[in-house]
Structure formats: structure tokens, C-alpha cells
Amino acid sequence: MSNMSKIKVGVVGATGYTGVELLRILVKHPHVTIQAVTSRAEAGLSIASLFPSLRGLIELKFEDPKTANLTNCDLVFFATPNGIAMQEVPALLKAGVKVIDLAADFRLKDANVWEKWYNMPHSCSDLLKDAIYGLPEMNREKIKKASLVANPGCYPTAIQLGFIPLIESGVIDLDDLIADAKSGVSGAGRKAEVNALMAEASDNFKAYGVEGHRHLPEITQGLSSLANQAVHLTFVPHLTPMIRGIHATLYATLTKKTDIQALFESRYRDESFVDVMPKGSHPETRSVRGSNQCRISIHQPQGSHKVVILSVIDNLVKGAAGQAVQNMNLMFDFPEISGLDLVPLMP
């Protein structure tokens, strides 16, 4: 593999948590040269001075996105707030640069739905049909040929991976899905907001967005597409006082007697990043901390017709930057696990 040529990548908007997590992975990726890293706010500052964890690992400075030479890259990652990538992507694609957007700009197929949930007009809705939703366990072959990948949201990754085998096999009631999901605080991003202060968020637990969270249409789009019919999902996100991790607790009603454990093991046998745990397990978020794994376990409490799926990921890795690198590996025909042999940090 040492003679495999390296690609040049850019990272737009690298001062947020998904951006710096991308850098954490990319600085050790064997087939990547980081060409440009941009930030409007921090242009001119050395990356390692903002993120001392990267001292000695990256010498670059943040560049102004207006002047950075991104068209020289083979691939550009957007780790920007929603609504930024859509402004820049058309020109990059025209220049032959591939794009992975870690924000939501290209996740929904229907521009009207997108505009309703994201409260802004979409500037290049014609690209939505070509953008590939970057969940490799669902769309691997399409991702390999894609120029534009919409990297999934963190909740949608954990939740869809937990429902996929049940929906594909047609064994549950599609009108009654529940996803009770819990996220660490890094999911809120590196933004100065009172709600995310440690004095507010630690030693505390709360739900939020129960009336409707932006990840809901993304999840139902994916699951409905798999099911070839509309599914009804009740999705309740919660903020849990930890830095990283998502724990999704999924509830579905079985309509056919099925060996769910065998179903999941078979579905994910060849996946490098989905680990079906032994029956009766309770996956912990820390068991995937810093890694690209999703761990899943299956329960049928008291032998009832309710199946309970527990699905955990690191929201910044499999839920963001790691999945983006997995998509990049597929797009450039690198081994899917390149740069992603990350051992979880425990404790």
C-alpha cells in the first residue's frame, strides 16, 4: 500500500468539533495530504495554537476560505454550519473536486422539506438528486461513484443502523417506531451558548426539541426509502452530561416471530464498523469513544413483542468525521478502514 498515491484534501471550517476531529484522523491517514484548512474567524492563526492537542502533528495555519486554493484539492470536506457548503459546492464540483459535506445541506432529497426544517432557501437544490447520502452500510456502491456525499447526522447514523435490519426484513410495525436518543454535549458544537456551559449542562439531564428536531426528516427519509413506504417515528433527543457519544434506545413492535439476534448478526457480518454484541449486552458509549465503531445489542424484555435495540456511536467519529473519512476511502478506492483503526479510549 506504500506506493498508493496520496490525495490532497481541504477542510473548510475546521474550528468546530467535527473539523478538529477530521484533522485528528487525517493527520495520521496514510493516503492523505492535508492541503488547506480554512476558517473565517481564525485565518492566519496556526492550527496547533488553537488546538494544542495537534502540536507537532500539523504545521498549517487556518486560511481565509475566500483565498484558500481549494480547487487544487482532490477532495474538500465541509465542516461548516448548515447553509455554507451549498454556496461553495457547485464551483468545486465544476472544477472536478469531490466534496463531502458534514453539515445538512445535501441530506434531504426534497428541497421544500429542507427549507421548512432549516429555515432558509436552498441555493442549489438541483444538486440534491445527485448527492449521495453517505451511510456506507446502506449506500456503499453509490458512495464509491459519488462526487458529492452528504455525510449523515449523528442521531440518524445511530438510529438508522439500529433499525435497518428490522425494516429490510419486514418484521416490525412501521407505524410505531420510537427512538429515544441521548447525546453528549459535543453534539451541540463548539459555539458559545449559555445552554452548553459546563455549569448548565453538567450534573443535569434533559430532553430538547421534542416537538421536532431537524434530524427527524433525515431519519424518516432513510427508513421510508428502505421500507418503500412511509414510516412513523417518534424521535426524542436528550442532552446527557458527557462530552462524546450517542446512545439510541429504539423501540419497535414485532409483527412476525423472528430471531432478531441472528438477523442483525447476518446483516452486519461483513461490516467493519458495526459490531453486533452478544444477546443481552448493554453497549456503553465509552466502548466506542474516539473510534468509528457502532455497537448494537438486541433485547426483547420479558419475551414480549416489543423489541428494544441499543445502538451506540461516538457522535464525532461514526457520527461525523470518521464516517466522512470512511466515505472518502470508498470514493477513492482506499481500504475502507484506512486511517480508521482507532482503538477506543477506555477509561
Added chain:
Amino acid sequence: MSNMSKIKVGVVGATGYTGVELLRILVKHPHVTIQAVTSRAEAGLSIASLFPSLRGLIELKFEDPKTANLTNCDLVFFATPNGIAMQEVPALLKAGVKVIDLAADFRLKDANVWEKWYNMPHSCSDLLKDAIYGLPEMNREKIKKASLVANPGCYPTAIQLGFIPLIESGVIDLDDLIADAKSGVSGAGRKAEVNALMAEASDNFKAYGVEGHRHLPEITQGLSSLANQAVHLTFVPHLTPMIRGIHATLYATLTKKTDIQALFESRYRDESFVDVMPKGSHPETRSVRGSNQCRISIHQPQGSHKVVILSVIDNLVKGAAGQAVQNMNLMFDFPEISGLDLVPLMP
């Protein structure tokens, strides 16, 4: 009220979190004299030396439960592990001492069910029919006349308070209740266990006991009794990295169009310790930290037939010691809020 005579109380097993929380409340209770505090392990030690937070507030030492003069008390609280109170209660009752058990010994009416879930024989199952389940919002009048009160578990308190109005009014499908509950680590008690170490439990989230948790039969007993028929509940407890607090997220399917918000507000209008928040609220566990409040909010996401109830308590107060004091107040005809005017600690 200053001429209201004080009662003498004892606390058995006061080295655990519910025990020390009882002491925190009782040292300031206007109608209580703490007579005896026992501990097998710490007999002879001054309480304040084990719990420096109580320095200057209590002068007693832990006494050996074998020699402590508990029959001299008007009321004895048991803050012991399951299976201890049932050994001692019959003699105390015979001596005219009232008892509140904060453990599970008297919570279930059916001794067979109890023995199955608690893995031990019940030594005084004849008392089960007389023990009153100490959820004041459900059983206030019975508690007032009780000699033996079974103080509810923490999860059962948060969950039942969230379901009561829905079940009493007959507006939900009783075959499909879900309680996804999250508890802080103090719920596991002050026991030396690897799982509860900070290095294990912090910055981490997990479910546990999905196959069956001991609080399940307690909750279904209460809800089924209200409904006059068996209810089916899927109950999934989780451990969340905070010290205090339970957040129960409850899911039910509406069978009748109902103004749920008005229903809850009406049901709890006269309750001192249940606060129905404005529609659309997301109660935080810290908003009840250190207090005896339960705060509840109601949601119907996207206007669907699923109702989502959010219910938060401090597991050590309304979920244990505070509720026990509330029961004591009822049993001795003190104002129900005596000693319980605790302002939540925020932040």
C-alpha cells in the same frame, strides 16, 4: 406551629445515600427529634465524621442496630438494603412504633412476585396487605392512617406520577406503555462496586437491566391497580453520568382526543410537590436538585397520537428521603410540606 410537639424518630442504616439524605432533611425538620441512627459497619463513629457536610448539625454517633433503643421512637425509617426491614418491622409495630421502609420489602402485594424479583424468601408476607404504598399523590388518605408505609422506588415515583392522569382518565392504550428512564449514579447507592466508579461511569452512558428491572413489577402493580386491569409496560432504565436526578421519558398512544395539558394541570392542581410545566417545556433534572419536587411536561410531537410525558425528580428526595418525610408528615398530621421547603440548587 411552635407548640406542636416533636416526635422522636430513628433511622436504621444511615450510611447509605438515602440515609444521609434523610438526615439532611430531618436535622432541620421543625417537628422531629432524631433519637437514634444506626449502622452495623460504623457503630460508635460520630455521624459528622463520616459525613462532614453534617458537622455542627448533628451530634449523634451511629449506634449498633442490635442495641439501639428504637422502640422508644414514634417512627423508625429503614434506609437499609432490601431484606433487612422485614426482619425488624414486626417487633416495632407490635411495640406501637410506626415504620417507613425506604427499601422494597413492603412494596409488592404479592409475596410470590416479590420473592421472584428479589431472590429471597419474605419473612413477614402477612404484613404486605396492611402496608400502604407511600405515594401521597395516589394514596394520601390511606397513608394518614398507616402504621407501615412502603416508600416507593425512585423510578416508580417518576414514572407513575407521569402516567397517573392518563390512566385515571382512560385515554391511552394500556397495552403499549413505554418508560425510557435515566438515573444519576447515586441511585446505585453508596456501595463499593467497580461499575459505579467515577472512572467507569462518568463521560459514559448505558442502559442496564433491559431484560427486567425490579422496579418493573412495582410500577405495573400501581398502574394496573389504577386502571383496574393489567397494563403492559416496557421499562428501560439507563445510567447517566450525574450524581442526582431521574428523567423519565414516557410514551403512550392516545385512544381519545384529549387536552392532555389541561388534564395534568387539573389532576395536580392541589399537589405541593408536582409541578405541571407550561406546554412545550423540557424539565431539567437540575431544576429539582435537592428538592422534593416532581416536574412534568407534556408533548405530542408533530401532533401525532403519541403522547410524550417528561417527568423529573431528584431520586434521593422525591424518589426516596423527601417522599419518606412527606409520608411521615401525613402519618403524624404535620403540614405536608414541613421540613420540605427545599429550594433546588441551581447551578
Added chain:
Amino acid sequence: MSNMSKIKVGVVGATGYTGVELLRILVKHPHVTIQAVTSRAEAGLSIASLFPSLRGLIELKFEDPKTANLTNCDLVFFATPNGIAMQEVPALLKAGVKVIDLAADFRLKDANVWEKWYNMPHSCSDLLKDAIYGLPEMNREKIKKASLVANPGCYPTAIQLGFIPLIESGVIDLDDLIADAKSGVSGAGRKAEVNALMAEASDNFKAYGVEGHRHLPEITQGLSSLANQAVHLTFVPHLTPMIRGIHATLYATLTKKTDIQALFESRYRDESFVDVMPKGSHPETRSVRGSNQCRISIHQPQGSHKVVILSVIDNLVKGAAGQAVQNMNLMFDFPEISGLDLVPLMP
């Protein structure tokens, strides 16, 4: 005491942590009526909707500071950022209203020093000589007669209480004092800043401001005044991942053989809010969580000439709001502990 008349108080700037902590204490204070609570940003909003922990305890709304009738109060607390109180205090004093400023505006006697450390001109430096530094254990008699009290900073409270007996008794080298202090994150205030996000500050420890922190001149002013000579202090503050609490570890070199334990016990024997723990103790910040106590222990490791003093407080109580109420009690001749019989929340 029930016939003791109540005073009317106002709280200016009550949306920060010291402000809401004042409210937590004042809503239960037997001799206080809260008359007005102001906030520029939240004027018109009900206080309980911003701070649900106060639901049912306070009915007021935040008022605009420009229109609130503060001159009608007996006492006004300023819980504002530095530089605000000094603009408003002269008019209030003229109107016969007493003032306690929880910010730094009146803590330093020398306006030049103040302007250097706080980077702004002082608008009423003539008041500095009349303002009383509100550390009751140092200035009790002066506080009783004061119209304007400068409430001490959190670090200065913990550090000065730890050094006072050593300095008053003249047994240490005044040229070589070290205060290595650790604060919980609420010390940074309820301000939207990236550094204080939970994802940044939790599971992390760091020093800050080693070159010079604003509390340094405040501490040296107090200690030098006690010593009647300049003292030299090295002060290193650290941020520790907890919400409340300061732990000061103080180092001094003994110049005379002294029974330090006896010295401290004697000095603080009659103080309600300073607890000298038994020799060899290690006070924990949680042992004072939510209370107005300062707990102190004394060590001489390996019998050397270095004395190590450990001093803990809750930064929001004895380090801010609780001390302010203690000062109010002195100023209005209430019992010093009125409203301050707060039992620490443990765990």
C-alpha cells in the same frame, strides 16, 4: 423574631449565577421582602421562567434597571459585571439606600491599582475610602455600620480565611506565601464563552491567569493590611471540572514553633461560618456545597517548617451570595445566620 420587621431589597443584574444564588437564599430569608429584580437583557420575563428551579417561589418579573424603583428599597445588591455598580451607587446612597456590591468595583482602596487591573476608569473613586470590605471574620464591626459594602471575591475569601490566623499571630515568613487555588466552573459566570463549554471544561484541568489574576491585589491588600507590611503572594488559579466550589491549598514557611491547630481553633471558635476541622483532615468542596461554610484544615507534612492550609468554600455562597446575605444581616442587625442555615447537599 417573628415581630422583627422585614426589609425591602432589590437585586440588580440577577441573571448571572451570583444573582440567582442570591434569589435562592433570599426567597426563604425570614426578614426580607424581594422588591425588585432587574436585568437589562431579560426585562419583562418572569424570573421563574428563566430559572425553573424557582417556580412557585418567586412571582416577580425581571425589570429594566432604568425604570425599577430601587430607591424604595432598604438595600440593593449589585450582582452585575464589574464597572456597573459604580455608576449607580452614588445616587442610591444619596437616597439613603444601603448597597452591597458583589462585583469588584469597591474592593480596592487605591483607585490607580483598581484601574490597572480592571482596565477602566473608576467613576466614583471618592467612595472607595468609605466602602467596607465585607469579610465579616475580618471586619465585622465596620460592616455593621456600613452603608456600602464591597463583597469579597471568591478566591480572596477562601485564601484570606486560610491565612488570617497565621498573619495575625506573626508566625510565618510574609515574603513567601503561595496560594494554589482551584475553582469550579460557575466562577466564570453565566456567560456564553467557548472556554466554559462543557465539551471544553469537563474531563479537563488547567491553570489560568498565572501571570496575574485580578484577585491578587485584593488578597494582598487584605493580608498586607493585617500584617501592617507588604506581603508577597504567588497566586495560581486553576479551573477544575465541577460546578461549585473553591479549594485553596496554601503554603507558608513557619518562622516560630507554634501549635497551628490550636491557633486556628482559637481564632475561629466563635465564627458561625468557619469550621476548623480536626488535625489531619482533608476538607472536600462538596462538604460545603450549597452552604455558607468555609472548612479549613491544617497540615505540616513530615513535620517540616512548611505549613499547608486547606480551605474550601462554595464559591457562589460564602464566596458570593451567602457572604452578601451575611453582610446584610450584620448591616440590619439580624441574627448573622438568618437565612443561611443551609445544609450542604451531599452527595
Added chain:
Amino acid sequence: MSNMSKIKVGVVGATGYTGVELLRILVKHPHVTIQAVTSRAEAGLSIASLFPSLRGLIELKFEDPKTANLTNCDLVFFATPNGIAMQEVPALLKAGVKVIDLAADFRLKDANVWEKWYNMPHSCSDLLKDAIYGLPEMNREKIKKASLVANPGCYPTAIQLGFIPLIESGVIDLDDLIADAKSGVSGAGRKAEVNALMAEASDNFKAYGVEGHRHLPEITQGLSSLANQAVHLTFVPHLTPMIRGIHATLYATLTKKTDIQALFESRYRDESFVDVMPKGSHPETRSVRGSNQCRISIHQPQGSHKVVILSVIDNLVKGAAGQAVQNMNLMFDFPEISGLDLVPLMP
């Protein structure tokens, strides 16, 4: 390097945090085959079932230390409690197996001192003179030739790395060193103890062992040896509510005007794992989380003669397992950074 032969290693006592951290590093080390992993308590259990973070990364089971074939290894790590390694090491050395002990058995040169601080007789004190203290930045050449390496304690690593340049250059008063050190809770090990429960240790800060901690003689032995005279150190360890990390705040009195920043930069220029940060920096423990780095910054507050050194490490990596692997690399002539190119996990 691909033709560099692999060595066979054993890990004795791998159920503690230093043991599992060794496994986290060794499973990816290019020159190592893990041959045997032992545990008395968990013999027969698969390692990945106890530590799910290692699922898919290691197939071995814990073996009984009595029957494991350790003499077949090239190197055995002891990650056992103090007092175990000394029982087993002589036989292994005789069999030609090299040993790195991560416990304290071989850290002190003087058996009497060891027995005093560790409260047990030393079973092979004759080996103490041959054991090499495994701090590579101090003893690199000796480590390369060693058969038995005593891996330093966590506090001693952070503290000695901070003092070495000052002592070697003779610019400080050796009678007045202070080390105020703060450790995360993983430093207490994976032992079931009430003090280390999350409900006890989180949201809390305390000092411990002020009268004398076992790491004190280890540090003074190292520093005195460098200084060629006895040094006097006051060492106060504290427990801080985070999982990983040590922050040492070091105080010394300069006796000569010196450019301390240049001194440190020069001393550590060629070290891979000591990072001298720019003047005025405040290293955070999270900036080394999961990595083998020590980051150091230098301060002279207010231009005084006191120098304040801030030194941070991950206690489980540079303070234990990472340093052990660094020592292994030296002993077997692998590149010193092999297996240690660990990027810190931030946030």
C-alpha cells in the same frame, strides 16, 4: 521496519487501568505479539468481554498467572498491585525474560525506605541496585541495556520532568520545592472503593495524603540524585473530578537570573514526548489525553523570583502504560516512538 522481527510480550495483571491501557497500545504496536495476559480474578474470561472497547482487537483470554507460560516471552509487563512483581521477577530474569514493572516494587533504591512507605517486607531487595528507573528523559542509556525496569509513578513523571532542567542547571533553591499536583480518578485504579465512586468523587475536589504520599520518596530520590544533594520537597496531591490526567503546578525559588524558557527548550529539544510550550501558555490535561506527551509551560508571575512550572501528562499513558512501552522500545532497540504515535483525543 517491516522486516523487524516481533517480540513476544506478556502482561501480568491486566484487569486494572494500567493493564488495559497497555493492551490498548500493544494491540497496535508494530513490533509486538501479545503472548499471554493474566488475571487471577478473571482467568478464563475473554479479554474483550471484560473490556468491550477491545472487541475485534484481541482474541486472547485472561490466563491464570500460575499456569501462564511467561518464560516463553521476551518481555513481561507487571501491571499488578505493589508487592506482586517482586515475587515473580527473579525467576523470570533467571529465565532470560526482561521485565518492566509498572508498580512500585523496584522504584526505590533503599529497601528500608521502601518497606517503610509500602508497609511490607521486600522479597528481593538485592535486585534494587540493578533495576533501572524507567524515566527515559533521565536514564535513556541505562534503560537500553536494562533487564529490569522500574516504570515511574504518575506523579513522579509529571513532577520530575518539570524540575529536571531547573535542578540540572543549578538555578533554584533546593530546600524549598513545592509540587501541588492534581490527578484524575483513574489514578486510584480499577478497585471497588467508596471514595472513588462517581457519586463521591464527581463535582468535588479534595487534597489527600498531605502528611505523606508514597510518591514523595520516589520523587526526592530522583531529584536528589540529579542534584547530588538532598532536596526538600513539599508534595500535596489532590483528586480532581476527571478520568485521566495529571496537572502538576511546581513552585521553586530562583537563585540566579536565568532564561528559564530557553533552558527548558534546550533541555528537551530532542525529546519526542516532552513539549515545551510557548511562554505564557497554560497546558490543559486534555491536550495530552490518550497520548504519551508531557506538555510543560514556564511562568514567573509578576516578574518575581518564584518560578511556576506547569506540567501535564495523561496518568495512564506517559504516567504508566505509554512510558512502559517507551521503555520497551528502548530495551529492544525499536524506534522510541513505535506504537506511541497516539493523537490526543480532543474534545
